[in-house]
Amino acid sequence: MDDHRRDLGRTTASGAIKDQISGYEGGAKSAQPAWDSFMKSVLEGVPEEPLTPPPGIVTVNIDRSTGQLANGGNSRAEYFIEGTQPTPAGSP
Structure with missing residues (x-):
């Protein structure tokens, strides 16, 4: 530094x-x-200690390129307040 x-x-x-x-x-x-x-x-x-999200937080795999729900390998885990996470196209 x-x-x-x-x-x-x-x-x-x-x-x-x-x-x-x-x-x-x-x-x-x-x-x-x-x-x-x-x-x-x-x-x-x-040993590694995996992160456990607090209540009301959900983990969703997001496509790194599109920012949409992932359906392939180019993804990373993102955290959302339950109910605000992206949903598949055509879902409410």
Whole structure:
């Protein structure tokens, strides 16, 4: 995180450092691999806990391309207040 408002977290380009990443890479490329490695090691053997929506919330698979109800593989789960979720065409 490059935060120019604070000493901690500030990055500065230097002509004395060969192949530096300052100013050229974001966190997803430079910091993400270290974070992934850390989380993989600390979560080893820890079971996943699936999200359970609270009462009155329903999960519906939505097509990523159209935003409509999914009927194929290009989908993701979205959460809706019960009664507001999309319905199949022709349904009330």
